Amino acid sequence: MSAEQGPPRPDIPGREAEEMSGFDSAQPSPDPDRNLTPSGAGEGPAAAAQGPPNQNAAGQVEQDLDALLAxxxxxxxxxxxxxxxxxxxxxxxxxxxSAEVQGANARGKAEMAVGMIGVIDNLERALAAAGIDAGADQAPEEPLAQGILLTHRELCAVLERGGIEGFDPKGEKFDPTWQEALSKLAVEGTGPGIVVETMQKGYRFGDQLIRPARVVVSE
Incomplete structure (x- = not known):
């Protein structure tokens, strides 16, 4: 072996040597000026205060629901x-x-009663002229008197069924609310202000006066 030859070189195929040489040359050289700041570090405290987007959206929805509920x-x-x-x-x-209907009903009954009361007064005068007591239980013998008495009783019954009643205050203390004094009379043994005679009966419908009783009062 000649002395001018160098040390023995490993036997590396030519293609593999070229690929390794190209790999070494393709590696980028480190850049000292490259920004290695972590992502998001430059956004500042304002971005952190805003919170995650999902949390902000949920808060807005809750506010909208509260306003809608209010x-x-x-x-x-x-x-x-x-x-x-x-x-x-x-x-x-x-x-x-209801009060107006009741009032109209009472007025209608009162108007009807006024007409019937006049007829009853005439029948009572006819019975009195014949010497017959309209309130007597015994019926007269004469057919005409019987007819007058029955008619009188029937009309009085009609008024009673309608809630209208006649009243005779004889012997009671005079009450100007229900009675009308036609005259005064001194009666021995009777104090003043007592009804001693009823000239005409009175009629009333509940608390409503239809006709006052016309009376003679003691003095």
């Missing part, structure tokens, strides 16, 4: 108040109409 409750209260006022107005209207 509006709904307000509308509910308004409708309830309107319903209460409407109910109260209807109750007042119903009571007023």
């Amino acid at each position: 509006d709904t409750q307000k509308e509910r209260d308004e409708y309830l108040d309107l319903a209460r006022r409407t109910k109260a107005d209807f109750e007042n209207y119903r009571k007023r109409m």
Whole structure:
């Protein structure tokens, strides 16, 4: 072996040597000026304060629901108040109409009674002229008198069924609410202000006076 030859070189195939040489040359050289700051580090504290996007969206939805609930409750209260006022107005209207109907019914009965009372007065005068007591239980023998008495009783029964009653205050203390004094008379043994005679019976419908009793009062 000649002395000019160098040390023995490993036997490396030519293609593999070229690939290794190309790999070494393709590696980028490290850049000392490259920004190695972690991602998101430059956004600052404002970005961190905003929180995650999902949390912000959930908070906004909750606020919207609270506002919608408040509006709904307000509308509910308004409708309830309107319903209460409407109910109260209807109750007042119903009571007023009921009172008006009752008043009209009472006026109608009173008007009917006034006409019938005049007929009853005439029948009582006819019976008195014949010497017959209209309140007597015994019927007269004469057919005409019997007919007059039966008619009188039937008319009085019709008034009673309608709630209209006649009253005779003889012997009672004079009451100007229900009675009309035609004259005064001194009666021995009777104190003043006592009805000593009833000239004409009175009629009333409950608390409503249809006709006052016309009386003579002691003095």
